[in-house]
Amino acid sequence: MxxxxxxxxxxxxxxxxxxxxxxxxxxxxxxxxxxxxxxxxxxxxxxxxxxxxxxxxxxxxxxxxxxxxxxxxxxxxxxxxxxxxxxxxxxxxxxxxxxxxxxxxxxxxxxxxxxxxxxxxxxxxxxxxxxxxxxxxxxxxxxxxxxxxxxxxxEPFDASFTGREDFKGQIIHPQFWPESLDYTNKKVVVIGSGATAVTIVPSMADKAAHVTMLQRTPTWYFIRPAKDAFANFLRKVLPEKLAYKITRFKNVKLQDIGFRRAREKPEKVKDFLSGKIKAALGDRYDERAFTPPYNPWDQRLCLVPDADFFNAMKADKASVVTDHIERFDASGIQLKSGQHLDADIIVTATGLKxxxxxxxxxxxxxxxxxxxxxxxxxxxxxxxxxxxxxxxxxxxxxxxxxxxxxxxxxxxxxxxxxxxxxxxxxxxxxxxxxxxxxxxxxxxxxxxxxxxxxxxxxxxxxxxxxxxxxxxxxxxxxxxxxxxxxxxxxxxxxxxxxxxxxxxxx
The missing domain is CATH 3.50.50.60 (FAD/NAD(P)-binding domain)
Known part of the structure; x- marks a missing residue:
């Protein structure tokens, strides 16, 4: 060649x-x-x-x-x-x-x-x-x-946080994750609220002392099972290719219907998504943390399989903070509200370039x-x-x-x-x-x-x-x-x- x-x-x-x-x-x-x-x-x-x-x-x-x-x-x-x-x-x-x-x-x-x-x-x-x-x-x-x-x-997107050179712990971008990272019993702050952050938070919560997701703006989340019961049933009773074709058709149609409904009746979709999160979190639900200032599908919906993100919150292994970053310092992140987030590891899930x-x-x-x-x-x-x-x-x-x-x-x-x-x-x-x-x-x-x-x-x-x-x-x-x-x-x-x-x- x-x-x-x-x-x-x-x-x-x-x-x-x-x-x-x-x-x-x-x-x-x-x-x-x-x-x-x-x-x-x-x-x-x-x-x-x-x-x-x-x-x-x-x-x-x-x-x-x-x-x-x-x-x-x-x-x-x-x-x-x-x-x-x-x-x-x-x-x-x-x-x-x-x-x-x-x-x-x-x-x-x-x-x-x-x-x-x-x-x-x-x-x-x-x-x-x-x-x-x-x-x-x-x-x-x-x-x-x-x-x-x-x-x-x-090169990922660099959010250029003030004072990052002062932080004494580790700063990691998900695009370049170190293979040997040990976060056992560490305090972790994940900056961002998109698909990457909502995946990392519950996954790290198993070993970390606590994982805080720090968001500037909330994101719309969609909870669904990791397993598709309909697809798995079809695979048992139909040939593999036919079962796959039917499930694919079903999912394409549901994606299309969901997107169109979000554009045509955004308030109803907001109520539906919010209702699912309220049900998942119960008395842990914080409206400010889970009500974005934009309509569903103005940004891509973030998938939460089996509500794992919310389950980590209910178990006190994870939490969400909505605020703006003032600066990084030696021990974590100083927020504009006056709150300070202590951290051993900061994950900058701030997006792609x-x-x-x-x-x-x-x-x-x-x-x-x-x-x-x-x-x-x-x-x-x-x-x-x-x-x-x-x-x-x-x-x-x-x-x-x-x-x-x-x-x-x-x-x-x-x-x-x-x-x-x-x-x-x-x-x-x-x-x-x-x-x-x-x-x-x-x-x-x-x-x-x-x-x-x-x-x-x-x-x-x-x-x-x-x-x-x-x-x-x-x-x-x-x-x-x-x-x-x-x-x-x-x-x-x-x-x-x-x-x-x-x-x-x-």
Whole structure:
């Protein structure tokens, strides 16, 4: 797959190069095997293991924040009893898929992509790779598929707390959890109230002296069983694949209904969620701590399986404090209210830092691509960028739902190109001014709001948007015309002689 940096490939090393061996990359590899079996492909992964997010994050209790019947792939049933799965179970699922389908031998581990260059005259990408020793090599492909996720693997969001250098204990970010951390009988403060914090708190509470979740703003929580009784019943009476398909359909519909109801009747959803928390906490319920200033699904709902977070509070192993941080000091955190939180360990679960295209410098005919100047096309390609696709999952549903339909759609495009004898597919947008721009990231989550300036653009109508409606997207991506008058098909010769709209866009 790789060659020395000063040599050229003829014509390409593989038809499709997949960047990332996490959920998105593995899903694309299997879809290629199923729908475009005559296309050669390879995966490059910067880490030593597959799994992406599930290999990187090692904090206590790491688990899915979606049910595995929708976070699992459409082609591979989830067979475990728990539908809210822990990290090791998810890794086992991914590793089994890779090994059973002989994909592992196509993965090049410890290879970081440091550049991707499209050459219109040759109709191919040249991708520059760097290994752990700093050596570089290149590989070429007709199509570049980015499954690199949506956040910065190297640098989490830094909340820049005043006085952190004065703290005498340990400060840990969940993205870089030390393997040897011993928190037995330690006082722990977890800063944050999102999915990561609400997972860590009950998990650390078993051994820690006490765990305090310090939040600036409350979050909406949704309590559900870790086991799906309906799914497990179906698995006993129906074939595995059929039971999985039915449960997946049920969960997709329930997710969609829940999201729509939150948007249409937010007060009723607030009452429902609050009622469940009151029932879980009883006389420990504090309205101020569990009543956010925003509506449900203005930010992603946080899942609490089996009410474990609230059970830790009832057992006096955990508590919630709603306040603002004045500063860190030697023994903990001084709050603006005057209260002081003593701590041996502070966990800064303050969020992720988003990254577009895995921070890879992408060039088209030598011109560096500024993603904020390009519009999404069909939720996975970009205006005037040829033979390129990427996965950015749903904000209001499971990541894999998007990964599945994007992979199948790209296979449809590849098959159309083969059938028509073309080698280049470009979402052509001659005049961006003809589109009405719209911010479809209408979530108030900090990690979204902090990153809007680097995100690709969205229009108010399809196909130029990253839609947030899986049911509509699935129909459109699966059955919509590939040659829709927007996606332009050509060959290297034609592209080389008339790239006017591409040059104008750059």
């Amino acid at each position: 790789e060659r020395a940096a000063d040599t050229k490939a003829a014509p390409v090393d593989q038809d499709v190069l997949i960047v990332g061996a996490g959920i998105s990359g593995i899903g694309m590899a299997v879809h290629l095997q199923q729908f475009s079996p005559d296309r050669s492909f390879a995966l490059v992964e910067r880490r030593s293991n597959l799994g992406g997010t599930w290999d990187l994050f090692r904090y206590p209790g790491i688990r899915s924040d979606s049910d595995m019947h929708t976070l699992g792939f459409v082609f591979e049933p989830w067979k475990h009893e728990k539908t809210i799965a822990d990290g090791p179970a998810i890794l086992e699922y991914l590793n089994r898929i890779v090994d059973e389908r002989h994909i592992r031998e196509r993965i090049r581990f410890d290879r970081k992509v440091v550049g991707a260059d499209w050459d219109s005259a040759a109709a191919r990408w040249t991708v520059t790779l760097e290994d752990n020793a700093g050596g570089t090599s290149t590989t070429t492909a007709r199509w570049l598929y980015l499954g690199a996720g949506y956040y910065d693997y190297d 988003l990254a577009v295209a895995g921070k890879i410098p992408v060039r088209v005919d030598g011109a560096l691509v500024d993603w904020s100047e390009h519009f999404y096309y069909k939720a996975c390609m970009f205006s005037n960028i040829p033979n390129f696709s990427a996965v950015f999952g749903y904000l209001n549903a499971s990541w894999t739902l998007r990964a599945d339909i994007v992979a199948e759609y790209v296979c449809r495009v590849l098959n159309h190109m083969q059938a028509t004898g073309t080698t280049v597919a470009t979402p052509a947008l001659a005049d961006p001014a003809t589109l009405t721009e719209e911010n479809i990231f209408d979530f108030s989550s900090g990690y979204i709001q902090r990153s809007l300036h680097i995100m690709p653009k969205n229009a108010d109508k399809l196909p130029w948007r990253l839609n947030q409606n899986y049911i509509q997207d699935r129909i459109d991506m699966k059955t919509g015309a590939i040659d829709d008058g927007v996606l332009a098909f050509a060959n290297a010769r034609a592209v080389a002689s008339a790239p006017a709209e591409l040059e104008a866009a750059e």
